[in-house]
Amino acid sequence: MSTSTSPLLVRLRGSGAFARAIPLASLLFVGALACSSASDGSTDNTGGSGGASSSVGTSGSVSTTSGAGTTGTGGSGGQAPTGATTGSGATGSGATGSGGQDTVASSSSTGAPAVGSGGGGGAPDPGFQPCPATGPCKILPLGDxxxxxxxxxxxxxxxxxxxxxxxxxxxxxxxxxxxxxPAMVDGAPFPRNHEGISGETIQQIANRVPTPALREMPHIVLLHAGTNDMYRDPNGADTRLGALIDELIAEAPDALIVVSNIIPFPGGANAVNTYNAKIPGLVEERAKAGAHVVFVDQFTGFPTSELGDGVHPNQAGYARMAGAWYGAISDYLR
Structure with a gap:
């Protein structure tokens, strides 16, 4: 199978990050979770320390202090941060360290991150466009x-x-x-397909690549994996994730592979902290080699109040995740 030759810089993305960041920013941790029950078999995450801090006020606004690093100035109406290290609608930035500026944006009345049209950072790489000029861009949600x-x-x-x-x-x-x-979202039929199976570890997810996960070749892959490994066997989880990323790159060389760290889980913070800290490097290494892969920070600023059962997000938490994914892929959509 042919491999991609178009180089792609790592873009550090979080919810509310519409600006490009150069390599890689601070990672916070997520606790190793647990939970593999007969009803869902899943385990999923939390924790948090690192180069950025975040707090949620009583008004529902989110304040994020990003670490010092490459700085870009966003436009107006940006997306409410979910603890991203790159900000939209304010000055935000990318690398680890202290300092930086605060980005403050209000949440919507539903508790979901507010998304606007602002933000800066430039257009996507002109030599790489995963989505077709006409017809829908096919996105594979891959995980547990x-x-x-x-x-x-x-x-x-x-x-x-x-x-x-x-x-x-x-x-x-x-x-x-x-x-x-749901059957419908805002009056439009909702595509219900996905590749998220409860309780699966990184290796079990990898066992579905390329078949059957890539049976219908996607243009974009959204990968959130590793929570169940934190509960069962965190040792070597980063190595297993790297192998899974390599498999996706090899089997879907023309797709954009979007890799996130895992969201918070208060029950296993140390294991998740160790795991999450290694993910940006995994992505950066492959991007430098020419792979179309970017990193998204799904952990930073994710409040435990948005974990409905201490493991899985509630509606506001899932909306927060959506904002982070969208910040990473919006430049590539047509």
Whole structure:
């Protein structure tokens, strides 16, 4: 299978990060979770320390202090940060360290991150466009029960679909799983396909690549994996994730592979902290080698109040995740 030759800089993304950041920023940790039950078999995350801090006020606004580093100035109306190290709608930046500026944006009345049209950072690489000029851009949500949407029907896919449509983008979801999700979103049929299976570890997810996960070749892959490893066997989880990323790159060389750290889980913070800290480097290494892969920070600023059961997000938490994914892929959508 041919490999991609178009180099792609690592872009550090978080919810509210529409600006490009250069390599890699601070990572916070997520606790190793647990939970593999007969009903969902899933385990999923939290924790947090690192180069950025975040707090949620009583008014529902989120304040994020990003570490010092490469700085870009956002425009107006940016996305409410979910603890991203790059800000939109204010001055935000990328690398680890102290200092930087605070980015403050209000949440919407529903508790979901508010998304606007502002932000800076330039256009995507002109030599790489994963989405077709006409027709929907096919997105593969790949992972475990958090990708499935345990705790809120449709998970982050609902708000991601809504955000894309609001900006005039046509997307659909691929995957062999067709349960979980509403029939309609904002008057449009909601594509319920995904590849999120409760309780699966990184290796179990990898066992589905290329078949059946890539049976319908996606244009974009959203990978959130490792929570169940934190509970069962955190040792070597980063190595297993790296192998999974390599498999996705080899089997879907023309797709954009979007890799996130895992969201907070208060029950296993140390293991998640160790795991999450290694993920940006995994992504950067492969991007420098020419792979179309970017990193998204799904951990920073994610409050435990948005974990409905201490493991899986509630509706606000899934909307927060959607904002982070959308910030990473919006430049590539048509």
């Amino acid at each position: 029960s958090i990708t499935f949407g345990l705790g809120f029907d449709g998970g982050y896919r609902v708000e991601l679909f809504r955000l894309a449509r609001q900006d005039g983008h046509e997307i659909t979801f691929t995957g062999t799983q067709q349960m979980n999700g």
